Amino acid sequence: MIFPFVWSLLPGPVWLRVALLLVLIAAIVAVLFQWVYPWFSVTFDIQDQNVEAVP
Amino acid sequence: MTASVQVPTEPGPPRPGRAGIGTRLIALVGELLIIAGAVIGLYVVWQLFYTDVIAGKEQEHVLETLDWAYTEPIVAADAEEDAGPEVIPVGARMPPESAPVMDEPAFATTFATFYVPRWGTDYVKPISEGVTRAEVLDVLGIGHYPGTGMPGEYGNFAISAHRTTYAKPFNRIAELERGDALVVQTEEAWYVYRVTDDLIVYPTQVEVIAPRPGEIGAAPDGYYITLTTCHPMYSAAERYIVHGELEYWAPTGIGVPPEILEEIPQP
Numbered sequence: 001m002i003f004p005f006v007w008s009l010l011p012g013p014v015w016l017r018v019a020l021l022l023v024l025i026a027a028i029v030a031v032l033f034q035w036v037y038p039w040f041s042v043t044f045d046i047q048d049q050n051v052e053a054v055p
Numbered sequence: 056m057t058a059s060v061q062v063p064t065e066p067g068p069p070r071p072g073r074a075g076i077g078t079r080l081i082a083l084v085g086e087l088l089i090i091a092g093a094v095i096g097l098y099v100v101w102q103l104f105y106t107d108v109i110a111g112k113e114q115e116h117v118l119e120t121l122d123w124a125y126t127e128p129i130v131a132a133d134a135e136e137d138a139g140p141e142v143i144p145v146g147a148r149m150p151p152e153s154a155p156v157m158d159e160p161a162f163a164t165t166f167a168t169f170y171v172p173r174w175g176t177d178y179v180k181p182i183s184e185g186v187t188r189a190e191v192l193d194v195l196g197i198g199h200y201p202g203t204g205m206p207g208e209y210g211n212f213a214i215s216a217h218r219t220t221y222a223k224p225f226n227r228i229a230e231l232e233r234g235d236a237l238v239v240q241t242e243e244a245w246y247v248y249r250v251t252d253d254l255i256v257y258p259t260q261v262e263v264i265a266p267r268p269g270e271i272g273a274a275p276d277g278y279y280i281t282l283t284t285c286h287p288m289y290s291a292a293e294r295y296i297v298h299g300e301l302e303y304w305a306p307t308g309i310g311v312p313p314e315i316l317e318e319i320p321q322p
Contacts, residue, residue: 037098051283
């Protein structure tokens, strides 16, 4: 459903589609690593090493 | 009879509209699950490996910008006696009572470096003001609890860092033994602390970073350092705490404390 849709959306011959797909995946991974994961990790406090407040 | 069988002249791709609604729904759910699996798997890769790479680079860069920090290869000379860095003479060791205490710097300012020979003679990490994750701990490494003592202060110099991920400055905290040196350098002075105690507490037990460790509201009674980090590893359920006390201080510019050159066998 999603994958065939994306495939049909990409233009050009197969080799170009594959190349575009790799670029798309790399861009998604970059966005996840740069912004989404840091935000998630800090917001949900997955690992915090501070004692909770300063006396 | 064969003539009546319809043979498609061109075998085209199956049209998406042909599948039933149930089949399409299941296909969609399956694809979403594949994507979710990839996103979660990538999160693990990011957390366990990528944060180390990025934070490690950042912390090395911060060290390079501190022109006063000692970041030369910290190795005692193996072959020649004079090849190593100059060592602070015993006579220049000053008692804790006369230690200079710097003012607390602005948030996220790097003001000291940290050396722990137990973690290898090449261990040197920056210490910065503040203990928030996004601004200090995830990028700059070790953070200083605002409001606690500064290095050499009569009270408790309390610092915090990641034990796993983000270049894991306190990764090997459980290897510290009583009497191990914890060395802090500021622009003005070297401070040599010795480990006195380690304990595991709940995150709510803030008394560990009180001026007199363990007693909230009590007047300080020594020159303490306190390290706090996660426990167990990869969890935030408890905190691993290491306390130490100041042994001596010495001004910078006359050499390095011999403690940071001490080669302790690494596991």
